[in-house]
Amino acid sequence: MLEELKKSVCRANIELSTRKLVIYSWGNVSGIDRKAGIVAIKPSGVSYSELTPEKVVLVDLEGKVVEGNLKPSIDTVIHLELYKNFEAIGGVCHTHSINATAWAQACREIPCMGTTHADFFYGAIPVTKPLSKKEIENDFELNTGKSIIKRFSKIEPMQMQAVLTASHGPFTWGKSAECAVESMVVLEEVATMALRTLVINPKQTKISKDLLDKHFLRKHGDNAYYGQK
């Protein structure tokens, strides 16, 4: 069932490891078949070197396992919350990549301080509000998902394919599982650059709206003119 999806989700998970965004089993990628309403996701606690398409778990949008012998990722509920609310996305990714996680732990959004960031993300990478004691104790993972959705009430998810969950780490997404991983790679890169920019110039802030628009829109949307399309 959904063999191509499982293969691409397997490949995307393994890419987390080859790109050094994860150690052990510290990250997960999923992909969705929108027609079938089914999500393929990494099994919980399985290392990337052991992952095969057969081990990828299929769940429906309510989280019920529809295929697979293994338990799905502990973060499945968060992925599902994103799929249910962000209709244009086809893949979700979560890691504890070092520099993006450092920003999440610092509970600071990553300001857009250069064109590398603006080429991919349309503004500062947002941070969620910390969860309350009650939200932590009951349905923690679901509430983490909800805190992302709340934070995006006025943000277009296809223009900002990343978020930092406070004191936790990054989630990214995209048109597919593969694209969600690309968002994570770029996020880690701009998180690194932003940290070092602050070391050089602690008072540096975001770039102008003009420069942000120019760079983001030359690569995204109807007037894009980057690449071979």
Add this chain to the structure above:
Amino acid sequence: MLEELKKSVCRANIELSTRKLVIYSWGNVSGIDRKAGIVAIKPSGVSYSELTPEKVVLVDLEGKVVEGNLKPSIDTVIHLELYKNFEAIGGVCHTHSINATAWAQACREIPCMGTTHADFFYGAIPVTKPLSKKEIENDFELNTGKSIIKRFSKIEPMQMQAVLTASHGPFTWGKSAECAVESMVVLEEVATMALRTLVINPKQTKISKDLLDKHFLRKHGDNAYYGQK
């Protein structure tokens, strides 16, 4: 004698090198057979590329060599002190990994600033008290071990499988030699994240007790629900 133990201790020591936690012969791992009361440990000053199970040294809990032609690690006394006082542990690891050592040199505990840390360590990574002149001059290694035990008088070693010895570096442990290495890998990762978190937000402190409990306990103890178990 104890062939399986020697093999696993050899493998665990070599893993220090492949994970880039050590250069030259700057780290050591041991494992214990509790029934036999015998510890298998790396020989002193031998590089990881030359290590074989045959070269692993067997000592009893008093430090007497019971098998092997080489001298055991100079830190053997510290390992033994941990085995004698922490009854649940089966392996011990010591390195000079860069970021954990930087915290040890700074004589600062690593605050738990995020869930990556909380998933594995139940609170701040403690630092030992500096040794006195007398403790340094006589039985230095033994006193290093004792300073760890003293620091853990109110800490449960299976909930905090790491310590920083002041001005020196990290020791970690776990159920086995392999687990002790995993503790070291995770310690180095969270030490790196914590350092960078401070660069971004120098006033950042620890996460809430609620979030710490949630993350540590969803992976550890009777109510854990992470992984395939």
Add this chain to the structure above:
Amino acid sequence: MLEELKKSVCRANIELSTRKLVIYSWGNVSGIDRKAGIVAIKPSGVSYSELTPEKVVLVDLEGKVVEGNLKPSIDTVIHLELYKNFEAIGGVCHTHSINATAWAQACREIPCMGTTHADFFYGAIPVTKPLSKKEIENDFELNTGKSIIKRFSKIEPMQMQAVLTASHGPFTWGKSAECAVESMVVLEEVATMALRTLVINPKQTKISKDLLDKHFLRKHGDNAYYGQK
């Protein structure tokens, strides 16, 4: 047409990837045949692993494609502006390498704080003036090129083979495509050292003119005495 040039430009682009100065398709190198007045440059959005000499695009100095099926790099106009104004150069390179980009994002020139820098660059690495709203909205890439030329009104481009474009990233050049890449490698290295120098000693400034002259001129110009020439 110009097979050797296309091969060397292809090789130089791939070197960006092997030297870890780029991810995805985030950088470009070009080379010029001064006699023919033709520039060979990387196609836009193509990854380094897929690049072949046949995919390298040939353009004239006005930017008209004279050979190739792919669109040239989006930064082609900037490369051309450099070739038209810096007559001695034979190659141009652009990346978003992490540390040089951090300095560009900080909008700070990289002071010459040591002989590693002085061996290659004759003074501080200059930063361009930020573009105005008007310059960003119309002919953005051309205006980026012009901002570099303006910044170099009193700088000899063969003595300073690098620039940081404000809030964007580095451009480098040299006698050939290969040399332009070498300039980029060295720039990233000195950018890293300079950042860490500031961490150790935030008040450190540039070295003396005497030491700068000694180091730059023992490797460059008529009185050079480094190497085998």
Add this chain to the structure above:
Amino acid sequence: MLEELKKSVCRANIELSTRKLVIYSWGNVSGIDRKAGIVAIKPSGVSYSELTPEKVVLVDLEGKVVEGNLKPSIDTVIHLELYKNFEAIGGVCHTHSINATAWAQACREIPCMGTTHADFFYGAIPVTKPLSKKEIENDFELNTGKSIIKRFSKIEPMQMQAVLTASHGPFTWGKSAECAVESMVVLEEVATMALRTLVINPKQTKISKDLLDKHFLRKHGDNAYYGQK
């Protein structure tokens, strides 16, 4: 002539590259045959991948080439100055390794902030005094060598096998060419740790004399008890 020495010097130079202490031809190692009074050293500007024992240059202690078709390293005079003044040493090494160079550029000695440092270097890594305009303009390399010797007037070179030349970078030495490289590897490691220690605790200073003595002397001198000897 001196085939074994040339081979070991060749190997030691190549190790600089495999240990990532150098790029291009940015470092050099030499070794001496004390009986013959002849030094084997890397040729100037040759990359490590092209280096063979045949290309290693032999010079006498006055710097006269006694074998080899290539020009010796531009830093040969500095190496010779060290051999002439530090009688116990058998090898010298120079690089621009990033973290040690950052300390040299910051013109700050590296304080001994932990036992990793104390295990190898008996105190703070000294920095030379900056050269005067006159010393830079005439016999620059010789004066660099002399500034090291002057800095070591009260330091025992076999207890401190490293120095930072102000605004330049590190030189290290040891019993052989291979040992000089080991000193450089360790220097870069402790330079990295010291920098990060300062980030965590900007007020951290050196460890106690007691701890320094304990660690240095358990590995060095007549009462050493580390390793298999």
